[in-house]
Amino acid sequence: MNEHIPATGHQFEIVHGGVRAVITEVGAALRIFEVDGVPYSETYEADRVPPAAAGAVLAPWPNRVADGSWSLEGETQQLALTEPDRHNAIHGLLRHTPWTVGEHTAAAVVLHAMIPVQPGWPVPLLTAVEYSVDDHGLTVQHTVENLGSRSVPFGLGVHPYPRAGNAATDDCTLRLSASSVLPIDPERMLPDRPPRRLEGEEQDLRTGRKLAGVWLDTAFGGAVPLPDDPVGLVRHSVTDSAGHGVQLWADPVFGWVQVYTAADFPERGRAVAIEPMTCPPDALNSGTDLIVLEQGQTWSARWGLRPIG
Template sequence: MGVIPEPLTLRAGALEVDLVPRIGGSVGALRWRGIDLMRRLSDDDRQAGNVLGVAMFPMMPYANRIAGNAFEFAAKRWRVQPNNPPETINVHGSGWKHAWTVAEASDARATLSLDIAAGIDPYSFRATQAFVVSEEGLGVTMTLTNTGPVSMPFGFGLHPWFDRDPDVTLQFEATRFYLEEPLGIAGDPITLAPELDFAGGRPLPAGWCNNDYGGWTGEATLRFPLRGAGLRIKADPVFKHLMLYADPTKPYFCVEPQTNASGAFNRGRWNDPDEGIIVLAPGESAAGTVSLMPFALGA
């Protein structure tokens, strides 16, 4: 395709989406009517290649953390490596730690791809992200293929970052809340208590939150009154979980659609639909689409 400039900007109507394939196959900005609806990648972070400064990155071949960097599957113990120092455990898999290739690009569409061969980590996979921008919003279709020689458990998701405006609110429906254990590991789920429920819409928690919401309906709405705009997230049914990260000391927060429950690989309930793990045989694929749709407040 020749040299693709970065950021690669997709446009349709009032929506602009910047992609930074070399920084983890990430989104660098999402703007609607000139309004940033995700945390924008700064020039310094862009120059440094800092994936933790992007607007959104992919989580593949699983989402969230694996306790002890190991799990038992098919009568074998599989080990992964720490990948996010100073954390001592693997976080969000390997996809966000690699440069992605631009497989195709046009004014309003682009497909990024990544091929990983097993090495110190046990996963061989091919991943694609197909971005489509329209006047309605951004659609991201994630596809994950097992290119290894044996069946393996997989998962995937998107990790967007949002500016924590003082008046931001969040609304979504779920049925379970996963407790947090040391090192950010997700523990067992409990029934969703009223004080943890966002079904009616509410401000972000005043205290620390780093928790998976299970039984997610696949829809969430963020409102930014100071910006006069909001963002609706709508995900395919394969995305059974929504992770909420909100640290009141940070100027950002994260609302992350994902297929597998956080911590699911350590619990080992491979056939439990609530855990959302996708076991792929060699050559098998799984896919799902997340749509992010801006709107004017009052619309």
């Protein structure tokens, strides 16, 4: 009898004490992160397509590319319009790709995927992601290597939905380490003006804003470590009324963060995605904060989740 393979492929569990995560083969997505049985990221059934890109690795660009079109060294590149209603390419090329296991131990798993030359992407990249758990929580390290014969710009992001244990999302407080917001055209969700400083009620996102009544699908910039941060990390968080919850930390290269409030996450309803990104929406056209990989060069960066409070 043939083995039943879930929609998300094989599941890779990693455990350290009470810290547990489950990663999917398809998309290398974070499907479960919990500590002592308490969930600190939204989850979903293995046999369904990840809802609203939950846990996905977004490479070689996060967010959107207007009309799926961009230029490399004067050559127009045309990506598939994976968000056809808005005539955009969205969230990179790896969301539906089966990743290959490089190593799987009790507390860590390394997955690899190739981004081959294809319509809209002219330079091959080898990508890897390592998920590991320890006493502090979950650490995720991304690596990208240029296997082509010329340099190429790229960006990377991830799409986790952190949650403050079993607290209702509307009862939680969101804090962002960001100082600017990127205005967008609401019809196409693309930038239509330069970033501006947070102002008015937006300032509350830095000190903490309760999520009840808050609806966002917004890119924020200027995400930098606080001056007194002991290890120089960018930090965002979701906490309950008692201050317990989860912190999403990231290397400073993740200077952008997209926040998306979902209305109908399966078996949860309201949920919030905090998406660290190395560049803003449509960066393949604007050039803002793109990372340029030379031939044979490798890039690496980390982010993670840890319970707090």
